[in-house]
Amino acid sequence: MPSEQTACVFCAIAAGSAPAQVILQDPHTLCILDINPFSQGHCLVIPRRHVPWWHELSAPETASLFEIARQGANLLMEAFQPEMVTMYARGRRIPHTHIFLVPTRQGEVLDGFFNALERFQEAPTHLAGLGQPQALAEAAQRLLAAQKTR
Ligand SMILES: [Zn+2]
Structure with missing residues (x-):
């Protein structure tokens, strides 16, 4: 039976064994396009390490995650000119921290x-x-x- 990590699509993307459109990355974090977007350009920011809830990340991982989210949001503003970029974090459906970056218009x-x-x-x-x-x-x-x- 596969472990939680090997069954996790975000771990597979981080390991390079599943496809994704990678927009930004650093040693701790990836910013990828969501394959079920709420709007054009909708991205997910994920840590490379399998951590279910964002508040369980280490301090360096947290700093990286939010810096990549900030850079990704600015790319979305430039590329799609939304009113703003909505950000939220869940992790209930796929238990690997992911921040949603969604270009949003009224x-x-x-x-x-x-x-x-x-x-x-x-x-x-x-x-x-x-x-x-x-x-x-x-x-x-x-x-x-x-x-x-x-
Ligand atoms: Zn994972």
Whole structure:
């Protein structure tokens, strides 16, 4: 049975054993075209190492990932002149960190999705409760306590 890494398409791309349109790369990171784009030029920024969640990367890998993302976003702005480049990181479907760089214009699919998400953010009462001063103070207190244990 193949290990998680050998079954991972992003590991295969990083190893050069699966095809990809590589736009940028450095020793830690690749920027490739997404084969199921949300818009023309949609790229993925992936670490060479198999790391499921972006916050598990080392500090040098993180610096590389975000620098390549910044360079990729600027190439997308120049090549496609979108309004902006939307960036987000997931990793649930393919458990190898990948940052989405999506050239975005008003009214496009991803713009509509994030607009809907922002409208939703304000709707449910349990989320509205999290925005109350007492709840924000509690969240800040928990984060500051976590910081002290590091
Ligand atoms: Zn992988």
